[in-house]
Amino acid sequence: MSHLLEIDNLSVTFGGLHALKELNFHVDEGEIVGVIGPNGAGKTTFFNMISGMVTPTSGDIRFEGESLLGLDPNQVTQRGIARTFQNVRLFANMTILENVMVSQHCRTKQGVWGSLLNTAGFRREEAEIREHAEKVLGFFGSRLVGYRLEQTASVLSYANRRRLEIARAMATKPRLILLDEPVAGMNPKESAELTELIGKLRTEWGFTIVLIEHDMNVVRDVSDRVVCLDHGETLAQGSFEEVSSNPDVIEAYLGRPLEKQS
Amino acid sequence: MTAVTPGAATATELELVQKGAFDFDWNEAIRKGAIVALTLAFIALSGMPVGLDDRSLIEPILSMGYVALLWVPFVLGWLSGNETVLEGMAATKRGLRDVVRGDVIGFVGGLGLSLLVILLNAFDLRDPLVNWSPQLIELLQFDRGQGFGIVAWPIIGGVLGAAGAGLHLVSPRLRKAILSAVITVLLVAIFETFIVDVIDFLDDLLYEKQGGLKLVAAIVIAVVAFIASYAGAGRAVGQVRSNYHQATGAAKKSQTITFIAIAAIALIVTPMITGKITQELLANIGIFLLLALGLNIVVGLAGILDLGYVAFFAVGGYTTAVLTSPNRGEDWPEWFPIMPWWGALLVTIVVAALVGLFIGAPVIRMRGDYLAIVTLGFGEIIRILFLSDWLNGYFNGAQGITNVPAADFGFAQVKGTDPRSVFYLVLVFAVISIYVSWRLERSRLGRAWMAIREDESVAEAMGINTVNMKLMAFVVGAVLASFSGAIFAAKVGSIFPTSFLILVSIIILVVVIVGGMGNIIGVIVGAAVLIGVLGGPKQPGLLAEFSEYKLLIYGALLVVMMLQRPEGLVPNARRSRELHQDEFLQDAWLKGEVDTDDDDEPGTEVQGALA
Ligand SMILES: Nc1ncnc2c1ncn2[C@@H]1O[C@H](COP(=O)(O)OP(=O)(O)OP(=O)(O)O)[C@@H](O)[C@H]1O
Ligand SMILES: [Mg+2]
Numbered sequence: 001m002s003h004l005l006e007i008d009n010l011s012v013t014f015g016g017l018h019a020l021k022e023l024n025f026h027v028d029e030g031e032i033v034g035v036i037g038p039n040g041a042g043k044t045t046f047f048n049m050i051s052g053m054v055t056p057t058s059g060d061i062r063f064e065g066e067s068l069l070g071l072d073p074n075q076v077t078q079r080g081i082a083r084t085f086q087n088v089r090l091f092a093n094m095t096i097l098e099n100v101m102v103s104q105h106c107r108t109k110q111g112v113w114g115s116l117l118n119t120a121g122f123r124r125e126e127a128e129i130r131e132h133a134e135k136v137l138g139f140f141g142s143r144l145v146g147y148r149l150e151q152t153a154s155v156l157s158y159a160n161r162r163r164l165e166i167a168r169a170m171a172t173k174p175r176l177i178l179l180d181e182p183v184a185g186m187n188p189k190e191s192a193e194l195t196e197l198i199g200k201l202r203t204e205w206g207f208t209i210v211l212i213e214h215d216m217n218v219v220r221d222v223s224d225r226v227v228c229l230d231h232g233e234t235l236a237q238g239s240f241e242e243v244s245s246n247p248d249v250i251e252a253y254l255g256r257p258l259e260k261q262s
Numbered sequence: 263m264t265a266v267t268p269g270a271a272t273a274t275e276l277e278l279v280q281k282g283a284f285d286f287d288w289n290e291a292i293r294k295g296a297i298v299a300l301t302l303a304f305i306a307l308s309g310m311p312v313g314l315d316d317r318s319l320i321e322p323i324l325s326m327g328y329v330a331l332l333w334v335p336f337v338l339g340w341l342s343g344n345e346t347v348l349e350g351m352a353a354t355k356r357g358l359r360d361v362v363r364g365d366v367i368g369f370v371g372g373l374g375l376s377l378l379v380i381l382l383n384a385f386d387l388r389d390p391l392v393n394w395s396p397q398l399i400e401l402l403q404f405d406r407g408q409g410f411g412i413v414a415w416p417i418i419g420g421v422l423g424a425a426g427a428g429l430h431l432v433s434p435r436l437r438k439a440i441l442s443a444v445i446t447v448l449l450v451a452i453f454e455t456f457i458v459d460v461i462d463f464l465d466d467l468l469y470e471k472q473g474g475l476k477l478v479a480a481i482v483i484a485v486v487a488f489i490a491s492y493a494g495a496g497r498a499v500g501q502v503r504s505n506y507h508q509a510t511g512a513a514k515k516s517q518t519i520t521f522i523a524i525a526a527i528a529l530i531v532t533p534m535i536t537g538k539i540t541q542e543l544l545a546n547i548g549i550f551l552l553l554a555l556g557l558n559i560v561v562g563l564a565g566i567l568d569l570g571y572v573a574f575f576a577v578g579g580y581t582t583a584v585l586t587s588p589n590r591g592e593d594w595p596e597w598f599p600i601m602p603w604w605g606a607l608l609v610t611i612v613v614a615a616l617v618g619l620f621i622g623a624p625v626i627r628m629r630g631d632y633l634a635i636v637t638l639g640f641g642e643i644i645r646i647l648f649l650s651d652w653l654n655g656y657f658n659g660a661q662g663i664t665n666v667p668a669a670d671f672g673f674a675q676v677k678g679t680d681p682r683s684v685f686y687l688v689l690v691f692a693v694i695s696i697y698v699s700w701r702l703e704r705s706r707l708g709r710a711w712m713a714i715r716e717d718e719s720v721a722e723a724m725g726i727n728t729v730n731m732k733l734m735a736f737v738v739g740a741v742l743a744s745f746s747g748a749i750f751a752a753k754v755g756s757i758f759p760t761s762f763l764i765l766v767s768i769i770i771l772v773v774v775i776v777g778g779m780g781n782i783i784g785v786i787v788g789a790a791v792l793i794g795v796l797g798g799p800k801q802p803g804l805l806a807e808f809s810e811y812k813l814l815i816y817g818a819l820l821v822v823m824m825l826q827r828p829e830g831l832v833p834n835a836r837r838s839r840e841l842h843q844d845e846f847l848q849d850a851w852l853k854g855e856v857d858t859d860d861d862d863e864p865g866t867e868v869q870g871a872l873a
Contacts, residue, residue: 051723053719053723072722072727073719073723074722074723074724074726074727074728077723077724077725082724082725083723085720089717089720091713091716091717091720093712093716094712094713094716098709098712102712102713102721102724102726105706105709105710105724105725106725106727107725108706110705110706111707112702112707112734115701115702115704115705115706115708116697116698116701116702122705126705129706168724172724172725
C-alpha cells in the first residue's frame with residue numbers, strides 16, 4: 001500500500017545554501033510524525049515545500065500517490081493538506097469566526113450570483129460554513145466561542161492565537177495537518193493541554209499530523225515516529241527513543257552551543 | 263514680553279507671571295507660530311485670498327478671501343491646547359496660560375503676513391510668483407496702507423489664536439454652542455447658491471443682492487444656532503445615535519429600516535423641490551458615488567490598489583456612446599447596431615467585464631506597489647487608445663463621440679438638460695451598486711477578499727485561489743464603473759478622451775480613502791462631501807469658487823486624513839470595534855460571557871523571545 005505522503009530525495013537550495021538535502025520521508029494515514037532539529041535546520045522550509053510556498057530544487061512530493069510539484073498553495077490545500085505558521089499569521093482584522101469561515105473557501109462554491117440573489121443554496125452553504133466553523137472552534141473549549149466569535153483575531157491572547165491557527169487549518173477539512181511549533185510560547189500547562197488535543201485531532205477528527213516542535217516533552221508524548229534534521233541533512237529517523245539516543249542527534253543539539261562559545 | 267502679546271494686555275505682567283501664564287514651552291509656541299506664518303504666506307501666494315475676495319460671505323465685513331486666511335491662527339490656536347496626557351499623569355490645568363500661548367502663536371503667524379506685506383511692497387517678484395500682485399497687497403493692507411496692514415495682522419492673528427485656545431477654557435456645552443453658531447453662519451453664507459436653489463424665498467430674506475449674508479441675518483442665525491445648540495439640539499441627535507448603536511436584534515433592524523426609509527424618501531423628494539443647480543449636483547455626486555462604490559470593492563475589500571480605475575469608466579462611456587450615437591466613428595461596419603440606451607447598457611456591462619478580465623489577467627499576479635504602477639499605466643493606455651489616430655475611425659480621437667442621445671425609457675427621458683432625470687437614474691444604479699457591495703461583502707467572496715487584503719500568501723495557503731478572487735474583484739469593480747460610464751454618456755451627450763484623465767482615478771481614490779475604506783456608508787459620505795462640496799475633476803461642487811484650488815485642497819485633505827484619521831470619516835465597523843475593544847470586553851464581562859480559563863492571557867512575555 002502506498003503512503004499518504006511520500007517525500008523522495010527532496011532538496012532545495014537558496015543561493016548556495018542547502019536548506020534541505022535529499023530528504024526521504026513518508027507519512028502513513030493516521031500517523032503523528034514529529035520533525036525536530038536545531039534552529040535553521042530546514043524544518044519550516046520542508047513544510048513550505050509541501051504546502052507549495054517554496055519550489056524544491058529536486059526531488060518529489062507525493063500525496064495520496066499524486067505529485068504535488070507545480071501546484072499552487074491553494075491547490076495543495078484543496079488536495080487536503082493544511083498548515084499552521086510558526087510565526088502565527090492570522091487574519092488579524094477579521095473576526096475569529098471569519099478566520100475559520102474563510103478557510104473553508106476551497107470546500108465551498110457559491111459565487112457572485114448566489115450571494116446577490118441570496119439563493120436557497122447560498123443560505124444553506126453559509127449556514128453549513130458557520131456550523132462547521134463553530135464546531136471546529138468548539139474543539140478548544142469555551143475560549144474561542146460565545147462573544148469571542150465576533151471579536152477580531154488581533155485581540156486574542158498569544159496562546160489563543162495559536163489555537164485559532166490550528167482551528168483555521170482544521171476548518172479546511174484536510175486529511176493531513178502540518179503544525180509548525182504549535183506550543184511555542186505556551187506555558188507548561190497550556191502545552192500539556194494542547195498535546196492532549198493534538199492526540200484528539202487524530203482520534204476524534206481522523207487527521208494525520210506532522211508537527212515541528214522544539215519541546216521534546218510534546219514530541220515524545222504525541223509522536224509515533226520522529227525525524228531529525230540538521231543543516232538540511234537528515235540525521236535520524238525512527239521512534240523517539242531511537243532518534244533521541246542517536247549520537248549524531250545529541251551532537252547536533254549539544255554541539256551547537258559549544259561551537260558558538262568558541 | 264507683554265509688549266508682544268496684545269491679547270493679554272489687560273493684566274499686569276506681575277499678576278500673569280504669578281498665575282503661571284507664561285509658563286509654557288515658548289520655543290514650541292514660536293515654532294507653531296512660524297507654521298502659521300508659513301501657512302498664511304503660502305495661502306496668500308496661492309492666490310486664494312484674492313481670487314475669493316469677490317465672494318462676499320457677510321456683507322460688508324467678511325469675504326471668502328479673508329476666511330481662507332483667518333481660519334489658520336484660530337485652528338492652530340485651538341490645536342495648541344490639545345496636549346497629549348500621558349497615562350498615569352495628571353493633565354495640566356487649563357488656564358490663562360493656554361490663552362497666552364494661543365495668542366503668541368497667532369501673533370507670530372500674523373507677523374509672518376506683516377513681513378509679507380513689507381516684502382510685497384519692497385520687491386516685485388511677480389515673475390516667479392504669479393500671485394505677487396497689487397491686489398494681494400491691497401487685500402493684505404485692508405486698503406488702508408502699508409502701516410495699517412503691518413500692524414493689523416499680528417493683532418488679528420493674536421486675537422484669533424487666543425480665541426481658538428480660549429475655547430478650551432469654557433465648558434464643553436458652551437464651546438459647542440459657540441462653534442455651532444460660527445459654523446452655521448459660515449455654512450449658510452458659503453452655501454448661498456445652494457440654499458437659494460432649494461428654498462427660493464430665503465434669497466431676499468437672508469442675502470444681499472450682490473451676494474453675501476446680510477449682517478443682521480448673520481447675527482440672527484448665529485444667535486439661533488447658539489441657543490439651539492446650548493438648549494441641547496445636538497444632544498438629541500447624539501441620543502438617537504447612541505440608541506441606535508446600543509440596540510440589538512429586531513430593534514436595531516427596525517431602526518435601520520426606519521432610517522433607510524427616511525433617507526429614501528428624502529432622496530426621492532429632494533430633487534423635486536429643488537432647482538437645477540442642486541439636481542445637477544446630486545447627479546454628479548451619484549455618478550462619482552457609483553465609481554467610488556466600485557473602487558471600494560477593489561481597494562477597500564480586496565486590497566488591490568488600482569490607480570487606473572478610470573479605464574473602466576471610459577470603457578463604459580465609450581461603449582455606450584458607440585452603440586447609441588449616430589456620430590460614432592466611420593469605420594464601424596454597417597451591421598454594427600445602434601440601439602437604445604438600456605440595450606447598450608447590457609452590452610456595456612459585458613464589454614466592461616471582458617476588459618476587466620483582459621487588463622486584470624496580466625496585472626493581478628503582481629502585488630502592492632508594482633500592481634499600483636501597472637494599473638496606473640493601463641489607465642492611461644486606455645485613454646490614449648481612445649485618443650489615438652490608429653482608432654480614430656472608431657472613436658473620433660480628440661473630437662470624441664457627440665450626439666449621444668438621451669436614455670429613453672418610454673415613460674421618461676434621461677438627458678443632461680434634465681438633471682433631475684439623471685439623478686433618478688443614478689439613484690437606481692446606486693441602489694443596485696450598494697446592494698451588490700453589501701451582499702458581496704457578507705459572502706464567501708467578501709471574506710476571501712478580506713483575507714487577501716490582510717495577508718495574500720496566507721490566504722493562498724488557506725485554500726483561496728487568490729488570482730481568481732482578485733480577478734473577480736477587478737471585474738465586479740469594472741462592471742460598477744461601467745454603469746457610471748453609461749449614465750455619464752447619456753448625461754453629457756458626448757464623450758471625449760479628456761473626460762477620462764488619470765485625475766479621475768485619483769479623485770475617486772481620495773473619495774474612498776477620505777470616506778472610509780471598505781465601508782459603504784463611508785464611501786457615500788465621502789462622495790457627498792468631496793464631490794458635493796469641492797466638485798469632481800471637471801464638475802463644479804458647492805464651492806464652485808474654489809474650483810481653481812480644488813486639487814490643492816484634495817491633496818491637503820488626503821495628507822491630513824492620512825495623518826490624523828487614516829480610518830476615514832466613517833470608519834469601518836471592524837475598525838471601530840477594535841478601537842472600542844475595552845468597552846466591548848467590559849460589556850461581555852458584565853453579561854458573564856467572559857472566558858473563565860485562568861490561562862487566558864499567558865505567554866506575553868515569551869512572545870518577544872519567539873520573534
Ligand atoms: N525563502 C528563503 N530564502 C533564503 N533562505 C531561506 C529561505 N527560507 C529559509 N531560508 C534559510 O534556510 C534555512 C532553514 O530555515 P528554516 O526556516 O527552514 O529553519 P527551521 O528549521 O524552521 O528553524 P527554526 O527552528 O528556527 O524555525 C535557514 O538558514 C534560513 O535562513
Ligand atoms: Mg521553523
